[in-house]
Amino acid sequence: MKVVNIHHPYQANQIPTDNVVLALGFFDGVHLGHQEVIATAKKIANEKNLKLALMTFNQHPSIVFQKIDPDQMKYLSTIKRKEELMEAQGVDILYVIEFTSAFASLSPIEFVNQYMVDLHAQVVVAGFDYTYGPKDVANMEQLPRFADNRFEVVTVAKQESDDEKISSTRIRKELADGNMEVANELLGYAYEIPGRVVHGDARGRLLGFPTANIEVDAGVRLPRVGVYAVKIKVGNQWHLGMASIGYNVTFGDNRDMTVEVYILDFKEDIYGERVAVSWHHYLREELKFDSVVDLIAQLKQDELDTAAYFKNEK
Numbered sequence: 001m002k003v004v005n006i007h008h009p010y011q012a013n014q015i016p017t018d019n020v021v022l023a024l025g026f027f028d029g030v031h032l033g034h035q036e037v038i039a040t041a042k043k044i045a046n047e048k049n050l051k052l053a054l055m056t057f058n059q060h061p062s063i064v065f066q067k068i069d070p071d072q073m074k075y076l077s078t079i080k081r082k083e084e085l086m087e088a089q090g091v092d093i094l095y096v097i098e099f100t101s102a103f104a105s106l107s108p109i110e111f112v113n114q115y116m117v118d119l120h121a122q123v124v125v126a127g128f129d130y131t132y133g134p135k136d137v138a139n140m141e142q143l144p145r146f147a148d149n150r151f152e153v154v155t156v157a158k159q160e161s162d163d164e165k166i167s168s169t170r171i172r173k174e175l176a177d178g179n180m181e182v183a184n185e186l187l188g189y190a191y192e193i194p195g196r197v198v199h200g201d202a203r204g205r206l207l208g209f210p211t212a213n214i215e216v217d218a219g220v221r222l223p224r225v226g227v228y229a230v231k232i233k234v235g236n237q238w239h240l241g242m243a244s245i246g247y248n249v250t251f252g253d254n255r256d257m258t259v260e261v262y263i264l265d266f267k268e269d270i271y272g273e274r275v276a277v278s279w280h281h282y283l284r285e286e287l288k289f290d291s292v293v294d295l296i297a298q299l300k301q302d303e304l305d306t307a308a309y310f311k312n313e314k
Contacts, residue, residue: 001087003094005058008103015119016093020053021045022121023091024130026168027056029076030085032188033127033159033166038089040156041125045092050122053093054086055115064104074221076168076175076187081194095119108138112146123152161186178224178282190231190278193220197273200258207292209299211244211260212270214277222259227302229281229309232261234273240264242306243277246286250295262299264307281309 004014023041027034038054045052058079063070077085079096086094097103097115106114111132116124124143132138138146140155147153159166166186174183175191184190193216200213212232216222222245230243241263247255261277283305289295 001083001091001094003083003096005096005098007098008100008106009114012118016051016053017120018051018093019120019122020051020093021048021123021125022116022119023052023054024124024126024132025054025056026060027054027077027082027086028060028168029171029187030082030089031076031166031168031171031186032161035089035188036159037125037127037156038086038091040154041123042090044123044125044154048122051092052090053095053119053121054091055095055097055119056082057097057099059099061099061104064099064101071218073219075219076171076191076221078194078217078219081192106133108133108142109146111138112143116147117150121151123154125154125156127156128158172221175221175223178226178228180223180228180279180282183223184280190280191223192276192278193217193222194274194276195220195259197270197275199271200260207296207299209262209296209303211262212275214259214261214275216259223279223282225257226285227283228279229283229306230261231278231280232263233276233278234263234268234270238278239266240306240310241266241277242283242302243279244286249286249288250292262303264303280313283309 002016006014021041021044023037025034025037042052059070060073062068063073083094126140128140130140143153164170171183171186180191195214195216197212198215225246228243230241231238232241241261243259243261245259247257283302289298
């Protein structure tokens with residue numbers, strides 16, 4: 001897959017010359033609704049013997065339109081994670097557009113001309129609610145008029161689960177509630193966050209539960225505080241684990257949030273390693289224990305519950 005990073009205005013020589021089917025969307029999380037858009041575009045590309053291109057943005061448009069602090073924005077998928085997911089979906093060319101004020105000021109027809117026609121789109125595919133300007137005039141119903149027979153337009157209908165739209169907003173809510181099974185069902189895969197193993201306070205080792213302290217990549221959205229059954233990828237190998245998102249409240253107040261993973265049946269030193277953690281099941285809330293003995297007893301129970309969950313996982 002070829003990744004093309006674009007800062008508006010771009011130079012024509014930055015754009016591959018291939019005619020393409022172009023899929024449009026922000027695609028945060030690349031959930032089942034997004035996957036339907038991509039699969040529809042891929043099917044058309046195969047039928048027409050064209051390459052599949054996809055356009056996304058480097059940051060959420062609300063950062064520009066609503067002047068939200070970029071450091072406060074948390075995503076279901078980083079750009080790197082999107083690249084991994086897009087490549088797995090069979091995308092040939094991924095356009096990552098820097099969403100700036102200049103880009104946002106494009107009129108609908110300018111956007112169509114510069115970011116559809118000039119990207120050699122023969123067919124444009126997007127979800128029913130995709131917009132490229134003011135939503136009352138720059139919507140999918142109006143796109144054939146802007147296209148003016150220069151490309152075909154295919155609109156993908158609303159995708160639903162339990163009579164409710166599959167959306168990134170809905171998935172964020174499920175993560176905030178710790179409903180990992182529901183979130184993962186909507187995503188079509190286990191929610192995954194990237195990070196690096198860094199040195200912590202080594203308290204877990206003293207408790208008999210040495211943990212990998214994860215420095216999560218910037219901009220990544222975490223599930224709710226609590227204890228989870230997870231899998232962690234070290235190198236190319238996935239391992240079972242139990243993870244804690246929390247503040248280690250048993251050992252004092254006003255502590256920083258940490259993400260720690262105890263890897264079952266694992267003895268290796270992995271400081272400095274890049275890892276990925278996939279989140280499968282919420283076990284319990286974070287608790288403040290009266291004694292270290294009580295904490296250790298609960299950790300032993302968490303380990304048993306984690307092993308039991310994965311043994312029974314479908």
